[in-house]
């Protein structure tokens with residue numbers, strides 16, 4: 046077995062490299078999910094980068110390429126074609142620590158999230174659940190809540206991420 | 221206001237944690253002060269589910285990159301200032317299998333140690349001929365290649381007189397979302413290594429060495445560029461089954 050290359054923080058200056066136009070627009074006509082990222086003092090984190098990976102409405106995890114689709118003439122970002130579902134999103138938090146995602150309800154019930162930030166030496170995984178699930182049932186009620194998106198209005202859900210503290214989000218280890 | 225933190229204070233803290241085992245840095249590595257309020261206190265919840273969505277991952281393809289994206293010296297009308305280098309290597313999984321057709325992204329400071337980022341206020345010049353962003357897809361052998369310039373070291377505010385060793389930020393995807401990796405590549409022999417809490421957060425000496433590229437003279441191109449080699453191994457769940465060349 047090879048030893049893995051160690052992780053290092055994304056730092057504060059990824060902003061002109063990793064985010065791309067339409068990074069939070071996985072699909073239109075579906076749902077919106079949004080929230081804040083908070084640190085252990087309860088302050089918003091303005092320099093986090095969230096990545097999302099999910100199944101389509103039917104539960105298929107065979108996302109299409111084309112998330113970052115480029116114009117071969119001048120290299121500019123064309124973005125998704127809007128017809129093929131890529132399943133991947135990438136959104137930096139704004140100055141308020143806020144992020145937003147437009148997507149469809151995944152057929153398997155949850156959206157996978159990977160959190161990067163300055164000060165985070167190794168990324169963290171969590172999940173956004175949009176309904177009940179056996180995985181949630183296995184967690185203590187207090188903690189379970191941190192993984193469930195709250196319906197805010199028709200088609201819009203709220204999901205805050207707390208990196209530390211009283212309301213600390215459940216983060217996942219895949220072994 | 222309390223006394224500003226000095227390098228000697230950070231050095232002591234680094235020494236106290238040196239040699240701790242672990243393939244990856246601990247998230248609660250206090251010498252890097254920004255970790256203090258940004259790491260979870262509770263243990264992570266272990267997921268043992270062969271159907272977990274995270275055992276698959278996003279797919280990238282030829283539409284997601286253009287052929288010039290991996291040459292950071294060709295993105296503007298003029299040549300950037302600095303030492304022209306090539307960085308190449310292979311992306312492998314823990315079983316040593318090539319990670320094929322996956323996206324590799326890099327970003328870096330220019331030769332003077334300045335990022336093209338509004339919040340980088342280091343008083344070093346920007347280079348109109350250098351953006352510092354590149355991307356490519358790995359080949360059939362897991363190989364990647366970038367042509368760029370060697371980034372400069374730069375100051376930051378972790379403590380008084382804190383300087384980052386020269387580094388290139390790397391972002392990598394495997395075939396599973398659990399193989400995601402964001403890391404930094406360093407250059408051999410940099411005198412700033414022992415002072416840098418971000419690099420020293422990898423407390424195991426041999427693990428830390430895996431962050432350092434090798435200078436390979438045979439990879440230098442006469443009259444053109446200096447050659448570095450850096451292989452990358454993606455971590456993943458112990459039981460990751462992966463079909464070759466998905």
Ligand SMILES: [Fe+3]
Pocket residue numbers: 056058384387389
């Ligand atoms: Fe940096």
